[in-house]
Amino acid sequence: MIQLQHVSKWVTTGNVRTFLLKDINLEIKQGEFVSIMGPSGSGKSTLLNVIGMLDDADEGVYTFMEDDVFKLKEKQRGELHKHHIGFVFQAYHLIDELTVYENIETPLLYQSIKTSERQAIVADIIDRFNIVGKKDLFPPQLSGGQQQLVGIARALVAKPKLILADEPTGNLNSKQGEEIMQLFKQLNEEEGVTIVQVTHSEKNAAYGTRIINLLDGRIV
């Protein structure tokens, strides 16, 4: 599904080139649950953003489901990203001006899915995540765990093949964190969703099927 070949990314300050990612070679197959680990500044989030097509690399080839991502036009890349990738963040990143229901609904709006179908999908996922009672609340009215649940529901609503999660439990207490990780595991095993997560915690990494360790932008 995902294939990175000799991918590098750097910033230049003066004459000094600092590598954020250096010569990354990585393959992730459909249905995998990969955890990326490493100390702060090792390039975990950058790698995740490159995979999520939010960021470019300076060198190398990135193939996503047979498309050469770096060579696509912005619009085509947008389409790929919109239909196949869902994001989950440490800080949840819900839109505060929208209710729970509307937050979950928004990705479908951007895909121009018809109202009736959209309502069915959203109702279904709200039901499944057990947040029916919260659907008309605004994000700041929810606890961290609940917000992250909404964040995951939003990432899943458009039925993506790939979920990218940047420290999804980083802001949660251990019990909430465990619940979220259970949910990821379940999604991966029962629905075959490919998951790539960035994490600091060995325990969380253990939920996955594979661990990739990064140090100074390189896979070790």
Place this chain on the structure above:
Amino acid sequence: MWRHYIKTAWRNITRNRATTLINLFGLSVALVAFIFIALWVQNELSFDSYHKDAKDILPPANVFLKQSDEQPMNGNKLLYHWENLLNKAPGIEDGATRILPQNFSGTVLNIHNQLFAEKSCAYVDDNWFNMFHYDLLYGDIKSFYANPFSIALTESKAKKYFGDDKKALGQFIKIDSNTYQIKAILKDNPANSSFQSDILIPLSAYLSNPSNYKNDYGWNNFNYLTFIKISPNANPANIERAAKNIFAQNKKDSTITLSIEPLTQWHFDNRSSISSMIGTRHGNRSSLYIFSILGFLLLFIASINYVNLTVARTNARTKEIGIRKIIGGSRMQLFMQFLAESLLFCSIVLAISFIVARLALPIFNNVTERQFTLSLSSLVVWKTLLGTLVLLVLLNGIYPALIIAGFNPINFLQGKSILKFKNVFLRKSLVVVQFVIAMVFIVGALVITLQIRYIQRSGTSYNRGQVVSFQFPFQTLKQYNYFNFDKDKISAYMQVIKNDMLKNNSVQDVELANASIDNINSWSSGGWDWKGRAKDFNPQVARFVVDAGTKDMFNIQLKEGRWFRNDNSDKHNYILNETAVKVFGIKEPVIGQYFSRSGDTGQIIGVTKDFAFKSMHEKITPMAIYTHEIKATFFVKIAAGKIPEAMKTIEATWKKFVPDAPFEYQFMNQAFDNLYKDDLTVSKLVLLFSCISIIISALGLLGLAAFVAEQRTKEIGIRKVFGASVRGITLLLSKDFVKLVIIGIVIAMPVAWWAANKWLNNFAYKIHLSWWIFLLAGILVLLIAFLTISFQTIRAARANPVKSLKTE
């Protein structure tokens, strides 16, 4: 999708109350002004165009004395004999029509034995209603013409005199000794009509009086207005030439010329004073343009606020925008969302402005003296509103939406905000533009105020609020057959009236003159003579016929010589003004020299200092003051605090001597303001606009200062931790803004100077544009700007640094 856009937009609008209020207020105020200006401009440009084939109707509007183009005659009589023209110049399709307005003297209506002075009566000939469009409400035009003693009147006059427009039909009105029946009720004259006569009577009724007929059917009467209608393919130049020839042949004794132009352009031809005959004013193209520009400028500076604050606000919305992009929102979708937000906001602004404009319409009508309507059933109103909405959205929505749509979400994830350096430059420029405009407005307001004050002090100085004037009607004088034009007899009669008023101690003084000292519009050329006059030198001389007591009442200052004695000894003597002495070239010693008017010979006994006896738009011209001539305008000086009592006395006198006409009077301060009505209106509007523009600019600055303070919270926190004082930080934050305002002021100076000069050129007598006006305006702008900014900066500077650093 649209529902989603609108919903989000609505939540954003309601959430950020401060920003929303600044924007709502600024835009709405500007838009109300814009709507009014648009109404006015639209109305001016559509003048008289509602008549069928309006462009083919030609009023031979201008009859000029060749000697001086500055003195147009009132109306013309030429095409009274339009049949002559028909043979000479083919193409006059539906012939001609005439109107004989009665505005000048007014008409006294007797309705159920109550008297009303009506200034908007006119006689119209048989072709009038064929040529001009009127909406008939009740009755019919045919029966109006069937009997000469008929009346057609507008609904508002019908309501005024009979309480109900429908019931007025068939009622009777007595004018002089004739009784007229109301045969038609017309819809009120539209605001964009040059014809504002409310009461129309068939011309045949007027001409049925043999003496009227004899007097009018010649070439010496200029009281009629004639309109001809030409066929679309006729050449107006031919007709004009033919008309000129006919006139030259028939009126050999004069040097009058004539020109014709389409009715639709008549409104803007302010060379002639015909307008005063039919109750409307001529338009002024340059003020039309100026106010259009002002309207757009106001809208523009209010839009700058919106753009600046919206772009500033997007920083706070970086998160929302970033997330929307990450979860699949495309560039186009985000662009549309923010455009929808502008659209919603502008629609709200438009709705509020429309309501406010509706409520304020009577005030606007009052200031402009027009009858505008703002009804949602009018197509024009909808066109204007929709046009404005599109303009607003274009001005306000596009730029922020573009910035937002182009945002790369990775910046959000990396903690960067949307605004980059280049945007800051643009926003700074916009603030500068705002203050340029505000500065120009303020200089404008100052200059206009000073000029108006200068005007008010430049006539003779007397307490205008304590002097009331009224005119003894010529109709009444006529009854006495003008005492055979015996000046002494008339004068004696007037003295009796004078004494009757003076009996009451609330009346301090009563004087007679031929005209008000503030507006002497009686003049003549020829017949004047003095020592050393060249044979062919016949300048125009203003005539001021006075009583001996006039000097004290109006506080006339003498330069040399003496004033008239209060007996008959100065019967043939004259007083001139300084300009007259200069223009006539009278050599020293002036006093005692020979002076003559149409053979009435005496000497010059005094010279007055020059004072403005006409509007200050016109130069002071030579004036001769004398006593021995018919004068019928009374000036009554009222004792302080006794106005009600005095008015009762005056009215009682009036009733005694003039029982058959209603009492009409005017205080001199009202009359004076009337003289400068247009200038006063302009000054009020510019003052209002400059207040609006400075408020809007200040609000924009306030919003921007708040935004910058918020953006620099961290910096302020760190500086405070390292020991910066509140004062130091306030200065630091204010410095940038003050710089912008100063740049704006500097740029505005030459623009303001140019505009002020241009306006002052309308006056023959004007203030000097001194540097301190600009300095004062600059200081004022700077002060307002500084106060506005400090409000925000001091607050930011005093904030607790621990808090701000923690939230970072």
